[in-house]
Amino acid sequence: MSLLEIAGVSKRFGGLQAVKDVAFRVEKGAIKAVIGPNGAGKTTLFHLVSGVLAPDAGEVRLRGQAIQGRPTHEIAAQGLSRTFQHIRLFAGMTALENAMVGAHVAGRAGFLAGMLHLPWTWREERALRERAREALDLVGVLPLADQDATRLSYGQQRAVELARALAGGPELLLLDEPAAGLNMRETAGLARLLGRIRDRGVTLLVVEHDMSLVMNVSDEVVVLSYGEKIADAAPREVQRDPHVVQVYLGEDAC
């Protein structure tokens, strides 16, 4: 059974068919990339998987269980985490606190336990803090733990967002354009980091524009064009696929 299975998923916004009958699988332990020209439906597909949007048709199955249309927090609790194309850090909170919210799914202290500051919550708080620090350490921003997250540099904010998504210990991590706005050196660092994250047993589904990153790190690549899947294969094969080349470079390239 695949960790994630997308089966015949479609989504329409008014007159625009954003995603049309898309199907593919993500195997456990893999790094899978979704690429495509602007407007190909990549981010919409991400929203459909993470529960921000509900598909008009089709199923999204996590470990065989249909999750499409479920609320985002329930999907997150089942081990699916994500980052955002435009950074969505929590303002007025430190990098550590941001990452601790990421570890929210690993805790269970509710209103009453919090108000009474019950002893068992002290241990839980320590555990959540430790998870958050580990995640910040993994992405290399632990020294910035006590800084206001939204005042960090762009690259550092991206790192904190990644740490926040990792702190809950997800099984599947969705990254929406993680290399956007990064320079070449930072992108190379990101590629190594994605490898390290995978080595920890986290499966990755990555929407990305940066071809060097996609071709370097991913095991499989799905290509979308106008909402439809036009290829789903290993990076080398996708690069040679004439249909893909045509979509990316135009008719004359063939």
Next chain:
Amino acid sequence: MPRSRYARVALLVAAVVAVQLATEWGGKPFFLTQLTMSAYYTLVAVGLSLLMGFAGQISLGHAAFFAIGGYGSALLTTLDLSPARGSAAVSLLARTGLLAARTDLSGAEALSVAPWPAFACAIALAAAVAWIVGVPVLKLKGHYLAMATLGFGTIVHSVVLGTQRLGAADGLGGVPAFRLLPGLAVGGGRAARVENYYVAWGLVALAMLVLGNLVESRVGRALRAIHGAEDAAGSMGVDVGRYKLRTFVLSAVLAAAGGAFLTHLTGGIGPGEASVMKSVRYVAIVAVGGMGSLWGTLATSATLEFVSLRGWFGTLDDAAFAVVLLFVMLFSPDGLLRLDLPAALRAARGRLSPGPDAETEP
């Protein structure tokens, strides 16, 4: 940092004692009456501060919850059940201790619900109303949420004002004292002034302790995350809808408790407590104290409510709070207690005058 959390509550207790001693030695013991009343308004304000400052949800209807608590307690503790004394239900209630005999205003014997069960009913009613109102309303954001809660507040005010049972424009009176524990009562007139003062501020200290714990907890972090980026909080596994609703209910319960206690303290409640201007006043207090600062709200509420109750604003009482709100929004949207004066003046000048670009245009 739990230590500083408890240190702040200890500081509050010390300040409460210091103020009481100061009024005693300064020959102004009557100040305690208004200080006690301001404590109960402060319960409303700190609860609203949790909702607005931490969860980021506005309510322009909190006076309604205050009124539900106050009117609920007042109605049950003054409703005379003695004509039905013979009925099975009433005699059963009387035997379980839920009813209390008392002398009403005209000196006649009366049988009413005892203050503790009345309090529990009033709080439960406020919580239930908050839940029922909150489920649809908290799906709204910003202006829309403000308007919806304003509408709710207006409805409660109109109902209170138009119901004979609730005394209409006169409100309810003759509410007995509320004995919290043996030897500790809310109410009882001037003779119990010092006791009332300590009970009221003790309750505020308790609320600060509990709310301070909450904002430093997993839930508190999640609430700030909702405030910061609601969709991202959801993607991290925070059940946004449920957390907002629980916070709304919790702040409504605090408002209702404030209303119930103040009603027992003063012996009655009027429809003015449910008015929209009261709700605006609580919002103004939270805004001055600084969004996201329970202690800033406490300090602001204690001071402004005391000054207002002493009548320093005269007939311009409501206007004073509206002006305060206006100035805070113009000069320091983060609250006056966090004001960086030069920066705020620069920013305000920028907001009030057309920018340099506009001037250079032909």
